[in-house]
Amino acid sequence: MPRIQVPNTATKGEIFQVKALISHQMETGLRHDSEGKVIPRKIINKFVCRYNGLDVFVVDLHEAVAANPYFEFFLRATESGRLDFIWEEDGGGVYSLAQQLVVS
Amino acid sequence: MPEESEIRGSTRRELLLTGVTGLATTIIVSPASASDEDTELIEHLTGKIPTESDRVHLAMPRIFPNGYTVPLTIEVDSPMTEDDHVKLVRVVAPRNPLIQVAAFHFLPQCSQPRVSTRIRLAEPQHVLAVAEVSDGTLLMAKTWVEVATNGCA
Numbered sequence: 001m002p003r004i005q006v007p008n009t010a011t012k013g014e015i016f017q018v019k020a021l022i023s024h025q026m027e028t029g030l031r032h033d034s035e036g037k038v039i040p041r042k043i044i045n046k047f048v049c050r051y052n053g054l055d056v057f058v059v060d061l062h063e064a065v066a067a068n069p070y071f072e073f074f075l076r077a078t079e080s081g082r083l084d085f086i087w088e089e090d091g092g093g094v095y096s097l098a099q100q101l102v103v104s
Numbered sequence: 105m106p107e108e109s110e111i112r113g114s115t116r117r118e119l120l121l122t123g124v125t126g127l128a129t130t131i132i133v134s135p136a137s138a139s140d141e142d143t144e145l146i147e148h149l150t151g152k153i154p155t156e157s158d159r160v161h162l163a164m165p166r167i168f169p170n171g172y173t174v175p176l177t178i179e180v181d182s183p184m185t186e187d188d189h190v191k192l193v194r195v196v197a198p199r200n201p202l203i204q205v206a207a208f209h210f211l212p213q214c215s216q217p218r219v220s221t222r223i224r225l226a227e228p229q230h231v232l233a234v235a236e237v238s239d240g241t242l243l244m245a246k247t248w249v250e251v252a253t254n255g256c257a
Contacts, residue, residue: 015216028224030201030256051214058209059219063202064256066173066222073208074216 002095004085009102010077018049018057021070022087022095028063044069046088051101052081077103142246145198146234150242154234157243160193162233164249171255173222180217180235180243184210190217191236199229201256212238224255 005019022044029041041063049057057073069087080103087095146154159181168174182190189212195205205224210217217235225231228250235243 028202028256054211054214055209056211056214057219060207060209062204062206064197064200064205064224066224066255070220070222072220074218076214076216078214 002085002087002097004097004099006083006099006101008100009104012077012079012103014077015074016077017072017074018083019070019072020047020049020085021068023068024087024089026061026063026065026067026069030063042090044087044089046086047071048084048086048088049073049075050084050086051075052079077101079103142198142230142232142244145196145203146232146242146244149194149196149204150234150236152236152240152242154242154244157235157245160233160235160243160245162231162245162247164231164247166248167250168225169252171225171227171251171253174225174249174251174255175220176223176231177220178208178218178233182217182237184212184216186212187238189238191238193217193219193233193235195223196232196234197223197225197229198232200224200226205231225249225251226254226256227251 002022007016010016024044027039027042031039033039043061043063045061047059048055056075059071061069081101083099083101085097143154161179163177178193180190190210192207192209194207196203197205208219230246230248232244232246
């Protein structure tokens, strides 16, 4: 399950830190099961942070991002509004969280 | 006795010569070809030739016991204005079975070209970070990371 750590308030122009984590195996498709069959790839392949509808930070993830993908990144507080955090999984699964940010 | 030492000497000389030749080959050929290989790899991936730049800071531990979760921090010096900003940063691990690790996209005025995460490394290698600037140029940094366990198995 996803988790984020982001401030509720910021002053205009301020750079603030965001931490985003999702519990996920990140199965690479390179491993075999006990019968020698390839375990199919299933990874989070995209992460998007959207700020009032604008994609402000996007990650294309490949197999070599560690299990339980964690990102720490920095945004500029421009206006009050909504932050959306979206994780897309192989096979079409989508996980998301949202939070309001008040900018003064 | 002199004969023995002569034999010993010639053996040593031979060894020494072999050693020196081997060393010279390593010193002259290896780093040059390694850096050419990295450049070619990035050119193959992106269609552009990267230049090494001290504006790209790639921080990773030199030695890390566990190849499954190696910490990585990237920061690129950039004003992040409409005219001059970092569009994206790619991370490549040339000695992993699948060499692309991640690509981070940024937006001028809104995000900073700075990110931390954790990656998998299959074996000791140079990890590459390649930043694409708004004028289209590619800036590259690399750092050597020694891992004890294969994080891709």
